[in-house]
Amino acid sequence: MRNKAIAATLPSGRTAYRQLADYTSDMAALATQYPTKVKQFTLKNNSLENRAIRGIEVTRDVNVSNGKPVFLMLGLHHAREWPSGELTLEFAYDLLKNDGVDPRITNILDKARVVFVPVVNPDGFNLSRTLGYELKRKNCRITNGQLPTAGQCAQSANRSRGTDLNRNYSGFWGGPGASSSLTSETYRGASAFSEPESRNVQAFVSAHQVTTLITNHTYSNLVLREPGYAGAGPTPDESIYKALGDQMAAQNGYDSQFSYELYDTTGTTEDWSYYATGGLGFTFEHGANSFHPAFSNVVNYYFGTGSTAGKGNRSAFLLAAESTINPARHSIVTGSGPAGAVLRLKKSFTTKTWNGTQLPDVLDSTMVVPAGGTYTWHTNPSTRPTVVQQGGTESWTLTCERPSGQVLETRQVTVARGASVTANLTTCAAGF
Numbered sequence: 001m002r003n004k005a006i007a008a009t010l011p012s013g014r015t016a017y018r019q020l021a022d023y024t025s026d027m028a029a030l031a032t033q034y035p036t037k038v039k040q041f042t043l044k045n046n047s048l049e050n051r052a053i054r055g056i057e058v059t060r061d062v063n064v065s066n067g068k069p070v071f072l073m074l075g076l077h078h079a080r081e082w083p084s085g086e087l088t089l090e091f092a093y094d095l096l097k098n099d100g101v102d103p104r105i106t107n108i109l110d111k112a113r114v115v116f117v118p119v120v121n122p123d124g125f126n127l128s129r130t131l132g133y134e135l136k137r138k139n140c141r142i143t144n145g146q147l148p149t150a151g152q153c154a155q156s157a158n159r160s161r162g163t164d165l166n167r168n169y170s171g172f173w174g175g176p177g178a179s180s181s182l183t184s185e186t187y188r189g190a191s192a193f194s195e196p197e198s199r200n201v202q203a204f205v206s207a208h209q210v211t212t213l214i215t216n217h218t219y220s221n222l223v224l225r226e227p228g229y230a231g232a233g234p235t236p237d238e239s240i241y242k243a244l245g246d247q248m249a250a251q252n253g254y255d256s257q258f259s260y261e262l263y264d265t266t267g268t269t270e271d272w273s274y275y276a277t278g279g280l281g282f283t284f285e286h287g288a289n290s291f292h293p294a295f296s297n298v299v300n301y302y303f304g305t306g307s308t309a310g311k312g313n314r315s316a317f318l319l320a321a322e323s324t325i326n327p328a329r330h331s332i333v334t335g336s337g338p339a340g341a342v343l344r345l346k347k348s349f350t351t352k353t354w355n356g357t358q359l360p361d362v363l364d365s366t367m368v369v370p371a372g373g374t375y376t377w378h379t380n381p382s383t384r385p386t387v388v389q390q391g392g393t394e395s396w397t398l399t400c401e402r403p404s405g406q407v408l409e410t411r412q413v414t415v416a417r418g419a420s421v422t423a424n425l426t427t428c429a430a431g432f
């Protein structure tokens with residue numbers, strides 16, 4: 001069919017799918033072009049094939065530890081789902097290009113820290129994108145407990161091997177919708193967080209107050225929220241969780257639903273992240289029927305097509321960013337403290353796998369008290385969703401420290417979603 005409309009141009013101007021090296025060079029170029037708004041970082045672990053995994057943080061005064069709420073965008077857990085990386089990185093370009101131009105975006109850069117990891121699974125993506133094995137989904141775990149040897153992942157005999165990174169997170173790990181067979185497309189891995197690539201996301205989320213998370217996938221035209229398996233029952237955050245999912249789906253034209261309505265899954269990103277942190281996490285399944293259709297479809301996914309023309313995922317992502325800065329959707333810890341002191345929020349608990357094994361989790365994030373001597377830290381609630389459901393409460397342990405790490409004051413802070421708690425760190429101020 002002829003299309004007389006002038007094709008919209010993606011924020012980066014790209015007209016073809018990126019190769020792995022393009023992601024790396026594009027993020028580096030953005031950091032160079034916008035030094036006060038873009039900070040590159042490397043995730044904790046290299047991939048199984050020893051690739052560094054990079055991301056960028058985007059906000060105004062990015063190098064200042066300023067307590068802004070964090071919106072994390074992820075792409076390419078699954079290697080063949082090329083649009084998932086494109087849409088992730090294009091939104092970064094959009095924010096940077098339109099800061100100071102579009103008031104919505106200016107506001108987002110003022111108030112949120114938006115973090116992009118477009119390629120969670122670089123080994124698998126590279127194999128797929130270079131057409132070594134175009135339909136590669138999983139990572140390069142060829143043998144449990146062993147690193148792949150050079151070239152092993154690309155061998156055709158090993159095509160079916162690998163761990164499904166989106167079944168390898170610890171939440172409900174080992175349950176329905178995941179396989180115990182290394183050659184299954186939904187292989188859960190030898191153990192929860194057996195894979196460096198999923199541990200990277202765990203480490204990042206554990207070290208930041210990620211109040212909103214979107215992990216991008218293809219395909220099915222869905223906006224999915226927890227729970228991932230029907231038996232878990234609705235979350236205590238269902239009303240706001242559904243409201244945000246529905247609002248985003250109204251922009252991109254997808255269906256907004258529980259993750260289990262697609263099919264039961266366990267060990268997915270949000271099966272861990274939502275229940276561990278309370279941050280509202282979504283899986284977007286982009287597109288109707290293809291893992292990586294012709295690139296022109298990516299433009300449509302981004303800007304919308306048909307009934308969502310002019311909206312699309314761009315508008316959905318903007319809503320997610322605006323929800324991130326909405327204090328009704330997260331928690332605030334605020335007060336006075338000595339300028340330059342390091343504040344730390346820490347919480348230790350266990351996450352239960354499907355068979356009941358309790359695995360240790362530690363959330364540990366920091367910010368620095370600004371020059372004015374007062375701080376406002378946008379955080380996740382102190383009480384995890386399952387504990388909220390049982391009528392219980394949990395606290396953050398808040399410490400005020402010298403930059404050397406010496407702790408001058410320790411407080412227990414309990415704060416619900418939508419609430420703000422004041423902690424004036426007078427002992428710390430006196431001793432700093």
Ligand SMILES: [Zn+2]
Pocket residue numbers: 077078081166216217218
């Ligand atoms: Zn996927």
